[in-house]
Amino acid sequence: MSSPDDTASHGSAKLPPRWFIRTAWVVHRGLYRVSGGRLGLREPTPAVWGMMRLHTVGRRSGTPRVAILAYFEDGDDLVTLAMNGWGDPPPAWWLNLQAMPTAEVDLPGGRRTVVAHTAAGAERERLWAVYRTLNGGDDLDAHAALRSRETPVVVLSPAN
Incomplete structure (x- = not known):
């Protein structure tokens, strides 16, 4: 299936094994927890994405959920990818946000x-x-091409 994500592939995508990715997530969350929040988050720069903690409510369970995500700032908005x-x-956090x-x-x-x-549309592009x-x-386009669906670009705007 073709999507806008794979229109400009920049080489072959090479991902670490799934167990490695999951372990990295667990270690990152543990580092944040053990340091009392002093480590694990960072502000974005013009060249590097930042790290934030997103708090959602489980769409089926109703229980609080937390995920650490990469983001960049677009004015007052925070932008992340639902991958x-x-x-x-x-990701479960994206399904929770949709609900x-x-x-x-x-x-x-x-x-x-x-x-x-x-x-x-144009905002996503x-x-x-x-x-x-x-x-x-x-490698963004090459990695996105590994998925059977378009990778959602999620905008988190300040609540009024």
Whole structure:
């Protein structure tokens, strides 16, 4: 299946094994927890994405869920990709946000309430292009081509 993600592939995508990706997630969350939040989050720079903690509510369980995600800033908005370590199924946090778009994020500067929407059309193309410019973005299209569906670009706007 073709998608806008794979129109400009930049070489073959090579991913580490799934067990390695999952272990890295567990270690990252543990590092954040053990350090009391001092380690694990970072602000984005013009060349490198930042790291934030996203708090959602489970769409079926109703219990709080937390994920640490890469992001960049687009004005007041935070932009992330709904990928599951480049695996095909959508990440649970994205399914939770689709059911309940209001969430909270922890950033290095504090917590804020946000409302999520999926970027589409020209907005999606513009934001995807920004991700390509960030460190590691040269393989973005090749990695996205590994998925059977388009990778959602998720915009988290400040809640009013």
